[in-house]
Amino acid sequence: MNSKHVVSDEAPAVELAGITKRFPGVIANQNVNVRVERGEIHALVGENGAGKSTLMKILYGMQPADEGTMEVGGKRVNFSSPRDAIDHGIGMVHQHFMLADNFTVLENIILGSEPLKGGGRIDFNQAHDKVQALCDSYGLEINIDDLVEDLEVGERQRVEIIKVLFRGAEILILDEPTAVLVPHEVDELFRNLRELRTQGKTIIFIDHKLDEVLEISDNITVLRRGETVATVGASEVTAPELAELMVGAELPSPGEREGAIGDAVTFKAENLTITEADGRKVLNGVSFQIHDKEIVGLAGVEGNGQSELIDALLGIRPLSAGRLFLNGEDLTNSAVSDRRAKGLGYVPEDRHRRGLLLNFPLWENAMLGYQRLKPFSKRGFWLDSEATRERTEEIISRFDVRTPNMDVAARVLSGGNQQKLIVGREMLSEPEALIAAHPTRGVDVGAQAAIWESLRAARDEGLGVLLISADLDELIGLSDRLLVIFRGEIVAELNPETITPRELGGYMTGAGATTEAANG
Amino acid sequence: MVERIKFSLAAPVVAIVVSILVGSLVLIASGANPLAAYGEMIRFGFQLETIVNILNRATPLYLSAVAVAIGFRMNLFNIGVEGQYILAAFMGAAAGAELAFLPGPLHVVAILFVSMVTGAVWAAIPAVLKVTRGVSEVISTIMLNAIATGFLVSYLLAKWADQSDTTLNIQTKPIEESGWVPSLNGVLELFTRDIRPGTELYGFLLIAILVGVIYHVGLKYTRPGFDLRASGENPAAAEASGVSPKSTVIAAMLLSGGIAGLVGLPEILGRTHNFGLQFTRQLGFVGIAVALLGRNHPVGIAVGALIIAFLDSSSAVLQVKSDASPEVVKIIQGVIIFTSVVAYEVIRRRQAVDEARSAAEALAQPSPHGSHGEGAEPMVDPAKQGGRS
Numbered sequence: 001m002n003s004k005h006v007v008s009d010e011a012p013a014v015e016l017a018g019i020t021k022r023f024p025g026v027i028a029n030q031n032v033n034v035r036v037e038r039g040e041i042h043a044l045v046g047e048n049g050a051g052k053s054t055l056m057k058i059l060y061g062m063q064p065a066d067e068g069t070m071e072v073g074g075k076r077v078n079f080s081s082p083r084d085a086i087d088h089g090i091g092m093v094h095q096h097f098m099l100a101d102n103f104t105v106l107e108n109i110i111l112g113s114e115p116l117k118g119g120g121r122i123d124f125n126q127a128h129d130k131v132q133a134l135c136d137s138y139g140l141e142i143n144i145d146d147l148v149e150d151l152e153v154g155e156r157q158r159v160e161i162i163k164v165l166f167r168g169a170e171i172l173i174l175d176e177p178t179a180v181l182v183p184h185e186v187d188e189l190f191r192n193l194r195e196l197r198t199q200g201k202t203i204i205f206i207d208h209k210l211d212e213v214l215e216i217s218d219n220i221t222v223l224r225r226g227e228t229v230a231t232v233g234a235s236e237v238t239a240p241e242l243a244e245l246m247v248g249a250e251l252p253s254p255g256e257r258e259g260a261i262g263d264a265v266t267f268k269a270e271n272l273t274i275t276e277a278d279g280r281k282v283l284n285g286v287s288f289q290i291h292d293k294e295i296v297g298l299a300g301v302e303g304n305g306q307s308e309l310i311d312a313l314l315g316i317r318p319l320s321a322g323r324l325f326l327n328g329e330d331l332t333n334s335a336v337s338d339r340r341a342k343g344l345g346y347v348p349e350d351r352h353r354r355g356l357l358l359n360f361p362l363w364e365n366a367m368l369g370y371q372r373l374k375p376f377s378k379r380g381f382w383l384d385s386e387a388t389r390e391r392t393e394e395i396i397s398r399f400d401v402r403t404p405n406m407d408v409a410a411r412v413l414s415g416g417n418q419q420k421l422i423v424g425r426e427m428l429s430e431p432e433a434l435i436a437a438h439p440t441r442g443v444d445v446g447a448q449a450a451i452w453e454s455l456r457a458a459r460d461e462g463l464g465v466l467l468i469s470a471d472l473d474e475l476i477g478l479s480d481r482l483l484v485i486f487r488g489e490i491v492a493e494l495n496p497e498t499i500t501p502r503e504l505g506g507y508m509t510g511a512g513a514t515t516e517a518a519n520g
Numbered sequence: 521m522v523e524r525i526k527f528s529l530a531a532p533v534v535a536i537v538v539s540i541l542v543g544s545l546v547l548i549a550s551g552a553n554p555l556a557a558y559g560e561m562i563r564f565g566f567q568l569e570t571i572v573n574i575l576n577r578a579t580p581l582y583l584s585a586v587a588v589a590i591g592f593r594m595n596l597f598n599i600g601v602e603g604q605y606i607l608a609a610f611m612g613a614a615a616g617a618e619l620a621f622l623p624g625p626l627h628v629v630a631i632l633f634v635s636m637v638t639g640a641v642w643a644a645i646p647a648v649l650k651v652t653r654g655v656s657e658v659i660s661t662i663m664l665n666a667i668a669t670g671f672l673v674s675y676l677l678a679k680w681a682d683q684s685d686t687t688l689n690i691q692t693k694p695i696e697e698s699g700w701v702p703s704l705n706g707v708l709e710l711f712t713r714d715i716r717p718g719t720e721l722y723g724f725l726l727i728a729i730l731v732g733v734i735y736h737v738g739l740k741y742t743r744p745g746f747d748l749r750a751s752g753e754n755p756a757a758a759e760a761s762g763v764s765p766k767s768t769v770i771a772a773m774l775l776s777g778g779i780a781g782l783v784g785l786p787e788i789l790g791r792t793h794n795f796g797l798q799f800t801r802q803l804g805f806v807g808i809a810v811a812l813l814g815r816n817h818p819v820g821i822a823v824g825a826l827i828i829a830f831l832d833s834s835s836a837v838l839q840v841k842s843d844a845s846p847e848v849v850k851i852i853q854g855v856i857i858f859t860s861v862v863a864y865e866v867i868r869r870r871q872a873v874d875e876a877r878s879a880a881e882a883l884a885q886p887s888p889h890g891s892h893g894e895g896a897e898p899m900v901d902p903a904k905q906g907g908r909s
Binding site: 337341348367403412 | 744747749758
C-alpha cells in the first residue's frame with residue numbers, strides 16, 4: 001500500500017478529460033476525468049453500470065467518446081480501433097480470456113504479431129527466445145510450451161498479460177482480473193502486477209472488491225452513475241469509506257442473527273452419489289442436513305461437483321445412489337415439478353440460462369417455478385394473470401426492482417435488477433428450503449446488500465438455505481455453518497465465525513482437509 | 521399498445537410491398553403489363569365466388585399452419601404435418617364410410633376423432649424418437665412424410681378402394697350424408713347475393729376458427745400453455761421450474777399432429793366425401809410458410825392464410841384475361857414469405873432497442889424508492905453483457 005510510489009513531474013500516462021458517452025436513452029459516462037500517473041497501479045471502482053467498462057472501451061479504442069479529450073503520455077490521441085490503442089502502448093486484459101485452447105502458450109502470445117523469417121515463415125526460435133526473455137524479466141512464471149487447455153485459470157490470465165506485454169504495452173488495462181481467480185492465484189497476480197510496476201509499467205485495474213483494490217493500488221478513482229466521484233490515494237481511505245463513495249450510502253454491515261438455529265431438519269441429503277458413464281464419481285457420498293432458520297454455506301472451487309449437486313437436489317439429474325428429504329418427506333424419486341411444488345426454492349447460478357425467460361414480460365417471469373401453485377394459477381390449469389400481476393407489483397416494490405413497468409421483457413433489466421426479481425419471486429413464494437447458487441454474482445454492491453438482507457430475513461423467519469457461492473466473504477458473512485466440497489466430496493465442516501477467507505481457500509484447494517474432515 | 525400494433529403491422533406491409541414490386545419486375549420482364557395483371561387479379565379476387573374459394577383454400581391452410589405453429593412455439597420443427605394430414609384424412613375418410621350407422625353430428629365427430637388420433641399417433645413417432653434417442657424431429661418427420669404419403673396411403677388406398685366404382689378413379693367408399701359438414705352458403709347469402717351453384721363455402725371454416733380460439737386461449741391463459749411457451753423460450757429455465765422437457769415435447773407433437781389431422785377434412789367432409797387421387801396435397805408445407813408469415817400468432821396466421829389463398833385463387837384469371845403467366849404468383853408468394861421473415865427480424869431488433877431506450881428513459885427519472893441503484897442496460901443484447909459493468 002505505498003500510494004506515494006511515484007510522484008512524477010512528467011506528463012501523466014493517461015489523462016481523460018470531460019469524457020461523455022451516451023447510448024440511446026442512457027448516459028454511460030458524463031464529464032469523466034481520470035488522471036493516471038506513469039508507473040502507478042490505478043484502480044477504477046464503481047457499481048455495475050457505473051460506467052467503468054464503457055470508459056475503458058473508449059480508452060482502448062473500442063468505442064468513440066461523444067465528448068472529451070484523451071491524452072496518452074502528454075499527447076492528444078484519437079483512437080478509432082484497438083489497433084490504434086496498441087500502437088500507443090495500451091493493452092487490455094479482458095475478463096473473458098481470448099486464447100486458442102489447442103495452441104501452446106507461445107503460439108497464443110505471438111498470434112497476430114509473429115516474428116517472421118524469410119519466405120513468410122514464422123521464426124519460432126526467435127519468438128521463443130523473445131517471449132522467454134520477457135517472462136523472465138517480469139518474473140512471470142509459465143512454461144511457454146504448454147498447451148493452453150492444460151493451464152489453470154490464473155496461468156491463462158498470465159498468458160494474456162504476457163500477450164499484451166509482447167505487443168509493447170506500457171499501459172495495461174485489467175478488467176476485473178480477480179473475478180475468476182481463487183485466493184492464492186490473486187496473490188500471485190498481485191505479485192506480478194507489483195513487479196510490472198517496479199519496471200515502470202502503468203496499470204489500470206478495474207474491480208469492485210474493495211479490499212483487493214486497497215491492497216494493490218496506489219490511487220483509486222471512484223465512478224458513480226457515469227460520473228467521477230473522487231480520486232483518492234489508497235492509503236488515505238478505508239473500505240467502508242470507499243464503499244460509501246461508490247454507492248453514495250454506507251454499506252450495510254453484516255447483521256447479527258436473531259434467535260437460534262431451529263431444531264427441525266428441513267432438508268436432508270443422504271449419501272448422494274452420481275457416477276458418470278465412465279465410472280467417475282462427480283458426487284461421492286455427499287450427506288448434509290439443513291435445519292430451519294439455518295444458512296448452510298457450501299464452499300468450493302468451481303467444478304468440484306457443485307452444479308451436479310444442484311441438479312441432483314432439483315431433480316434434473318438422476319442420482320446413482322442416495323436419498324433426499326424435505327421436511328421428512330422422501331423426495332428421492334420426485335419430479336422437478338413435485339419438488340418445486342412442495343416448497344423447494346431455487347436461485348440459479350446463471351440467471352439468463354436457468355432463471356429467466358428473457359423475452360417474456362416481468363409478470364410472466366414472476367411465476368416461473370411456481371406456475372402450478374396459487375396465486376399464479378387456479379387448480380393448476382387456468383393462469384390467474386390478475387393475481388400474478390399483483391404479486392409482481394409486490395416483488396417490484398419490496399425488492400426495489402428498477403423497471404418502468406411489469407410489461408417490459410426481462411432482458412431489458414440490468415443484471416442486478418434481474419437478480420432482485422428472481423430473489424423476490426423465490427422469497428415471496430415462501431419456500432420451505434432454498435437452494436441459492438451464487439445469489440449475488442455479477443450484481444452491484446447495492447443489490448448485493450439487498451439480496452443478503454432478504455436471505456437473512458427469510459432465514460430468521462424459518463427458511464433453511466443452502467448457499468453455494470464463490471465469494472468467500474459472502475459465504476463467511478451469511479452462513480451459520482460452512483461445508484467444503486472438493487472433488488465431489490464434502491471434505492470439511494467449518495465454523496464461519498472462526499475461519500478466515502485465507503484458511504477457507506486452503507480447504508477449498510484440498511489442503512488441510514484431513515484434520516477437520518466431517519460428513520454432515 | 522399503439523406502438524406494438526404499429527410494429528406488428530410494419531413487417532407484413534413491407535413484405536407485401538416488396539413482393540408486389542418484385543412481381544411487377546417479373547411481369548415487365550416477361551412482357552406483360554403489371555398494372556393490368558394486378559387489376560385483373562383484384563377484380564376477379566373480390567367476386568363473391570372467388571371469395572368463397574379463397575376462404576375454402578384458407579381454411580385448411582390455417583389449420584395446417586396452427587399445427588406447425590404449436591411445434592414452433594416449443595422450438596420443434598414439425599415438417600411432418602404433410603404426412604400426418606394426408607394419412608389422417610385418408611383414415612378419416614375410410615372410417616367415415618364405415619361409420620354410417622352413427623346419427624348426424626356424432627358421425628362427423630367420430631370422423632374428426634379418427635383423423636385427429638391418426639395425426640397424433642403419426643406425430644408421436646418422431647416425438648418418442650426424439651425424447652428416447654435424441655433423433656432430430658426434422659429428419660424423422662421428413663422420412664415419415666415419405667412413408668405416409670409415398671407408401672402407406674397408396675398401399676391402403678389400393679387395398680380399401682371402392683370396388684363398386686366402375687370408373688378409373690381410385691378412391692375410398694363415399695361417406696353418407698350424415699357425415700358431411702354442411703356448407704355455409706345459406707349464412708353468407710344472408711348478407712350477399714346468391715352464390716352461383718357449384719361453389720360452396722366449407723362449414724369447416726367455423727371449426728378452423730374454433731381451433732384458432734382454443735390455440736390462443738390455451739397458450740396464453742393456461743398453465744400447460746405457459747409451460748410450452750417457456751420451454752420454447754428457454755428449455756433450461758423451464759426445466760428448473762418443473763417443466764419436464766420430455767413430456768412437453770411429446771405433448772406438443774401430439775397436439776400438433778392432432779390439429780394436422782384436421783387439415784384434410786374440410787375438403788373431404790365438405791366437397792368430395794371420399795379420399796381419392798385428386799386429394800389436395802402440399803398443404804403441410806404451405807402451412808409452414810403460413811406459420812412463418814403469421815409469426816405463430818392466431819390472427820397473424822389467419823391473415824397469412826388469406827393472403828396465400830387470395831394469390832392462389834385469383835391467379836387463375838391471369839391465364840384467361842391477361843398475357844401474364846399465373847406462375848408469377850408463385851414468385852410473389854415466395855418473396856412475401858422471404859421478405860416477411862427478414863422484415864420481422866429487422867423490426868424485432870428495432871423494437872428491442874426501442875424498448876431498452878424507453879426503459880432507460882423511465883429509469884432516468886428519480887426513483888420512487890429512493891436509494892441507489894442502476895439503470896437499464898443500453899445495449900440490445902443483454903445476454904452477452906451479463907451483469908457486469
